[in-house]
Amino acid sequence: MNVSEPAYFIFDVVIHDPAAMQPYREKVEASYKAFGGKRLVMGGQCDTVEGNGPQGMLVMLQFDSAEQAHAWHDSPAYQEIIHYRQAAASTNAWLVKGVMPEQQ
Helix, strand or coil: CCCCCCEEEEEEEEECCHHHHHHHHHHHHHHHHCCCCEEEEECCCCCCCCCCCCCCEEEEEEECCHHHHHHHHHCHHHHCCHHHHHHHEEEEEEEEECCCHHHC
């Protein structure tokens, strides 16, 4: 059995134009689900315990591997809508590799 490390896209999104963001919101979920992505966090209360907290809404997506995460981000479906987010919001994004289940 070949078990890969899960990967997590983490976004810190400050929306400047909610109306311009709408086309992105309408299509983003289907785009990441097509690659096995799962939304783990979207907004919600964030208590900063140390350092600087997120500047905007925190979003975390889980994928089975970094390869799947990159495949989603590079996919035609996502590339077709990413410009809506980039025009309507300021975003920091990170792709973080997790640990394999047997290492937890």
